[in-house]
Amino acid sequence: MTLARALLLILAALLARPDHAGAAAVQILLGHPQQHLPKSDPVAATADFFRAEVKRLSAGRIAVEILSDGLVGGNRDMTGLVGKGTLHAAMTTIGGVSPLHPPIQVLYLPFAFDSIAQARRVLDGSFGRALAADMAATTKMRLLGFVDPGGFHILTNLDRDIRVPDDMWGLNVRAIPGFKPLEAMIRAAGARPMRVSSREEMIALATGAVDGQMSPAITVVSRNFDTVQGYATLTNHLYAPLVFLFHGPTLDALAPEDQALVRQAATAAIAHGRATADRLERSERGLMGLRKRMMVRTPTPEEQAAFRAVFRPPVEEAILEALGDQGEKWVGMFNQAIRSGR
Secondary structure, eight states, X not given: OOHHHHHHHHHHHHHHXXXXXXXXXXXXXXXXXXXXXXXXXXHHHHHHHHHHHHHHHTTTSEEXXXXXXXXXXXXXXXXXXXXXXXXXXXXXXXXXXXXXXXXXXXXXXXXXXXXXXXXXXXXXXXXXXXXXXXXXXXXXXXXXXXXXXXXXXXXXXXXXXXXXXXXXXXXXXXXXXXXXXXXHHHHHTTOEEEEOOGGGHHHHHHHXXXXXXXXXXXXXXXXXXXXXXXXXXXXXXXXXXXXXXXXXXXXXXXXXXXXXXXXXXXXXXXXXXXXXXXXXXXXXXXXXXXXXXXEEEOOOHHHHHHHHHHHHHHHHHHHHHHHGGGHHHHHHHHHHHHHHXX
16 A cells, blocks of 8 residues: 555544544554454454543543554555554554564464463563564654554364364465465375465455455454354464554654653553453454354364464564574574463
8 A cells, every 4th residue: 555545544534433533632543454343353452442541641631543454454554554654653563563573473483372361471471572672673653562462373174174283284364465374384295385365354255355354253253254154163273463653753743641652551551452452352343252152172182282383483484584693582582482481
């Protein structure tokens, strides 16, 4: 997407708002890729809470305008717009952020975490702070935290009960365009990575251009993937949070108390999003509902080990290659943080 087109879309979205009156002294434009359904999507819930919390803490001086559902482009588009300052903030995927901040790719190492609680501790701890410091030093973006995606990624497909990686042979599986670690994972199982943007994913699945995809159960239900997919395997191979970004110069230009306010609101919003994800996971909009809509398989420990043996080595190799002489450092720091639990 061109910068001019993005600017036109942002302007059109703002003018279309019935409350567009410029009452707030400061306005923050926040993008995210999901449909804005705060009751059924943890990313939307996070964005919605952030908007309300900023308004509350600033007594209405600062307003947040949410541009959702790919209105201003895909994840890479939004990341680029935040880097330029055209968009003030965004919640985007790891694959969307990695072109501007390659070290973030280490979070795509499969089977890194044993539980969601462990993942959150690591991301909130010293490793998350190291990523934030590096991003601030090497880009014009600031990392405000990690938004829960709705749990671990699982594998779904149209017509095949997948027990072990060999069962994926020949499948066309959706891949993030240009994101080599995910492509390496898919190829390792004998499947074919199909580069499809998140905006075009449902169409690709519905038409049969793509056979399967990987995302959390909450995403499968909220985006109605269950209507075009028949089988789900609870591989739980990946915890891939969205990255809450803010344009650095815009944040730095705020008064110190307003900078603190934005960060405080982001922290509270992330906590709210996590609580929403936990609640949805235990409801009809999560795994419980998925079991009623699809044939769901839980791998045995031996089958899970087979997925780990196939998925992890090629992804780690792709990440090391992408990061060059910084690869061993970041992978080592990530593994150390996992071992220490922080």
